[in-house]
Amino acid sequence: MRESRIGAWIAFGIGALYFILPLIATFEFSLRMKRGEYSFEAYRVVFADPRFQASFTYSVGQALATIFVGIALVVPTAYWVRLRAPQFRPIVEFITLLPLVIPAIVIVFGYLRIFNSSSLIPLTDTNLGTDALLMFGYVTLALPYLYRAVDTGLQAIDVRTLTESAESLGANAFTILTRVILPNIRPALLSGAFLTFAIVIGEFTFAALLNRPAFGPYLQLLGANRAYEPSALAIMAFLVTWACMGLMQLASRGLRLPTTDTR
Amino acid sequence: MAFLTLTAIAKRFGQNTVVHGFDLAVERGEFISLLGPSGCGKTTVLRMIAGFETPSAGTIMIDGRDVTYKRPAERNVGMVFQAYALFPNMNVADNIAFGMKVAKRPKAEIDARVTEMLELISLPDLAARYPYQLSGGQQQRVALARALAVKPQVLLLDEPLSALDAKIRVSLREEIRALQRELGITTIFVTHDQEEALSMSDRVVVMHQGRVEQIGTPHAIYNTPKTRFAASFVGTLNMLDAEIKDASAGLIIVEGQTLRIANGTPGAPNGSRCTVALRPEALAIGPARPGDNVLSCTIEDVQFLGAIVRVKARCGAHILSVDTFNQAGQPAWARGDQVEIHFAPEHLVVLD
Numbered sequence: 181m182r183e184s185r186i187g188a189w190i191a192f193g194i195g196a197l198y199f200i201l202p203l204i205a206t207f208e209f210s211l212r213m214k215r216g217e218y219s220f221e222a223y224r225v226v227f228a229d230p231r232f233q234a235s236f237t238y239s240v241g242q243a244l245a246t247i248f249v250g251i252a253l254v255v256p257t258a259y260w261v262r263l264r265a266p267q268f269r270p271i272v273e274f275i276t277l278l279p280l281v282i283p284a285i286v287i288v289f290g291y292l293r294i295f296n297s298s299s300l301i302p303l304t305d306t307n308l309g310t311d312a313l314l315m316f317g318y319v320t321l322a323l324p325y326l327y328r329a330v331d332t333g334l335q336a337i338d339v340r341t342l343t344e345s346a347e348s349l350g351a352n353a354f355t356i357l358t359r360v361i362l363p364n365i366r367p368a369l370l371s372g373a374f375l376t377f378a379i380v381i382g383e384f385t386f387a388a389l390l391n392r393p394a395f396g397p398y399l400q401l402l403g404a405n406r407a408y409e410p411s412a413l414a415i416m417a418f419l420v421t422w423a424c425m426g427l428m429q430l431a432s433r434g435l436r437l438p439t440t441d442t443r
Numbered sequence: 444m445a446f447l448t449l450t451a452i453a454k455r456f457g458q459n460t461v462v463h464g465f466d467l468a469v470e471r472g473e474f475i476s477l478l479g480p481s482g483c484g485k486t487t488v489l490r491m492i493a494g495f496e497t498p499s500a501g502t503i504m505i506d507g508r509d510v511t512y513k514r515p516a517e518r519n520v521g522m523v524f525q526a527y528a529l530f531p532n533m534n535v536a537d538n539i540a541f542g543m544k545v546a547k548r549p550k551a552e553i554d555a556r557v558t559e560m561l562e563l564i565s566l567p568d569l570a571a572r573y574p575y576q577l578s579g580g581q582q583q584r585v586a587l588a589r590a591l592a593v594k595p596q597v598l599l600l601d602e603p604l605s606a607l608d609a610k611i612r613v614s615l616r617e618e619i620r621a622l623q624r625e626l627g628i629t630t631i632f633v634t635h636d637q638e639e640a641l642s643m644s645d646r647v648v649v650m651h652q653g654r655v656e657q658i659g660t661p662h663a664i665y666n667t668p669k670t671r672f673a674a675s676f677v678g679t680l681n682m683l684d685a686e687i688k689d690a691s692a693g694l695i696i697v698e699g700q701t702l703r704i705a706n707g708t709p710g711a712p713n714g715s716r717c718t719v720a721l722r723p724e725a726l727a728i729g730p731a732r733p734g735d736n737v738l739s740c741t742i743e744d745v746q747f748l749g750a751i752v753r754v755k756a757r758c759g760a761h762i763l764s765v766d767t768f769n770q771a772g773q774p775a776w777a778r779g780d781q782v783e784i785h786f787a788p789e790h791l792v793v794l795d
Contacts, residue, residue: 337531338526341528342528344495344515344522344524344528345522345524345530345586345589347494347495347514347516348518348520348522349516349541349542349589349593350542351516351541351542352516355545360530360532363532364530
């Protein structure tokens with residue numbers, strides 16, 4: 181008993197070192213821009229760079245649009261599959277898993293073949309069209325996470341009975357989705373949204389190949405040309421991701437939904 | 444014409460027919476129970492009235508309007524579910540107001556109606572509570588108020604008491620019945636609990652394997668069951684195999700002893716077999732009154748239940764259950780005693 185606990189602590193220690201050591205090293209390195217002293221100079225330089233601000237803002241905008249479109253696509257689908265077409269469940273689950281199996285570079289080349297400027301839907305002709313294409317690509321990338329989060333949320337509530345009681349009270353499908361289903365899966369939606377945010381903020385392949393000024397390509401550019409700033413950016417990217425994870429935790433804890441109890 | 448009419452309703456799921464040719468006419472303000480074991484089709488019938496299932500055949504009319512193919516939202520039917528199904532994200536007042544908000548009623552009217560409904564279910568102080576802060580009984584009362592708030596023409600109750608403990612179940616069923624009488628609302632109640640069905644209903648529909656076995660008042664269902672299933676499902680019953688001795692005189696033979704039937708004669712020729720039923724409480728042990736039927740039996744077991752003494756007595760291949768009230772002067776029967784069990788001829792019911 182006692183030995184097994186020591187073993188567990190050792191395993192935990194090794195795991196923690198494996199993750200934390202590079203992080204500490206990166207952080208330490210990012211503070212050494214000025215010779216002979218620790219400073220936040222690298223961070224100041226990064227923040228002062230207009231391309232940082234522009235690319236970060238661009239990616240945040242992309243992330244928000246992705247979340248909105250993703251939820252509008254995934255929630256009705258998952259709801260419908262659960263309620264009316266459970267026989268399609270394996271098919272839908274398979275489709276939502278595809279982005280994990282197909283490399284991003286393959287997806288984006290596929291997009292470019294279908295939506296290039298000499299195609300029937302020449303989305304890449306304009307910047308706005310390419311932005312839209314990038315956003316749809318991000319929705320695809322986020323699909324596995326978003327779908328699973330929403331589906332788990334739907335599993336936790338009695339979708340059928342809630343839908344039926346709202347129906348018998350005169351509500352239509354839109355009212356049921358927006359007033360009954362969505363509010364009751366809010367924690368699941370939020371965690372799906374934060375995951376999506378984290379994915380989009382750091383994404384490189386899509387943005388680089390579609391040549392859009394996103395945060396991922398900026399990170400890469402800086403990493404190729406500078407010494408200290410990339411470390412500062414890496415630490416900041418970590419902080420953003422951690423903030424998202426923390427918010428996910430808060431979201432799933434904050435609104436503790438009661439399961440139907442049978443007293 | 445009846446207020447709610449179901450005509451030749453059938454429901455098939457693939458190859459499986461769960462409701463066969465179901466007919467029912469419900470008067471305005473009537474309280475009807477659908478009673479039967481699980482899988483008998485009672486909930487399917489209720490869901491077809493609510494509009495959650497579409498009948499494979501037949502029509503449903505509410506107040507002269509054909510609603511067979513209408514969506515649930517267009518039927519003006521209130522429903523209460525076994526699982527309460529309150530909206531977890533809304534407090535009690537918002538739950539009750541939901542139907543009226545969807546119908547875009549003016550706010551003042553909604554507020555007044557919510558207050559009225561909270562009074563009606565005797566929970567006036569709980570408007571701001573959320574469902575998870577309520578007990579099961581309170582949740583079910585709120586669900587009832589929510590269903591009634593939109594003034595439905597028909598109230599449907601799908602085993603609303605099954606998830607509650609025994610005590611609350613009894614008090615809530617009395618409350619539901621009192622409310623239903625007060626509002627005069629036509630109500631269909633689905634249950635597998637015979638006590639609920641018998642104690643609450645104006646009429647009971649006994650269902651088995653998707654068919655109606657019998658429709659009648661609780662009194663008629665209990666005392667004059669028409670089928671073997673209705674007889675055995677409602678209450679306990681002694682069933683005896685008998686041979687018809689003289690159909691016109693109403694004489695049958697059970698275990699070599701001749702018995703007389705008062706109500707109707709078996710519609711079968713002399714010498715054929717039939718099944719007769721006897722309620723345990725119709726039987727008595729001791730000296731027979733003139734005209735009574737008598738069966739000689741041997742006592743197998745005596746269960747003393749306080750107010751009631753339940754005796755199991757063997758008569759040939761049959762074991763008869765006899766319920767008698769406990770009386771101080773009564774002899775204490777013991778296993779192996781030879782006794783005579785007697786009962787009035789009108790208590791013998793011939794089953795189809």
